[in-house]
Amino acid sequence: RNPEVDALLDEARNTLDIEKKKTIYKKLHEILADDAPYTYLWTLTNYAAYNRKLRRVSIHPTRFFTYVKDWYIVEEGSD
Structure with missing residues (x-):
C-alpha cells in the first residue's frame, strides 16, 4: 500500500473541480507508473x-x- 496514493484517491473522490481532478489523477498515474513492479508488454490471445x-x-x-x-x-x- 502507498499512503500517498490512498490520500490522492480520497482527494479525487471528494473533489468536484474537474481541473483539480485531472491534476490529482495525473499525479496518481505518475506514482503508479514509478511503483509498478513490472509492465505487461504483450499477452497471449486465447x-x-x-x-x-x-x-x-x-x-x-x-x-x-x-x-x-x-x-x-x-x-x-x-x-
Whole structure:
C-alpha cells in the first residue's frame, strides 16, 4: 500500500473541480507508473469453444484448463 496514493484517491473522490481532478489523477498515474513492479508488454490471445456434448465446462480467463477434470461427455439425446 502507498499512503500517498490512498490520500490522492480520497482527494479525487471528494473533489468536484474537474481541473483539480485531472491534476490529482495525473499525479496518481505518475506514482503508479514509478511503483509498478513490472509492465505487461504483450499477452497471449486465447480462444475457447466447446461442443454441446460437453458438460460442466467452465473456462477460467487466466488458467485456461484449470477445471478440465470436471468436464464430461454425454451421449447425443441424453441429459
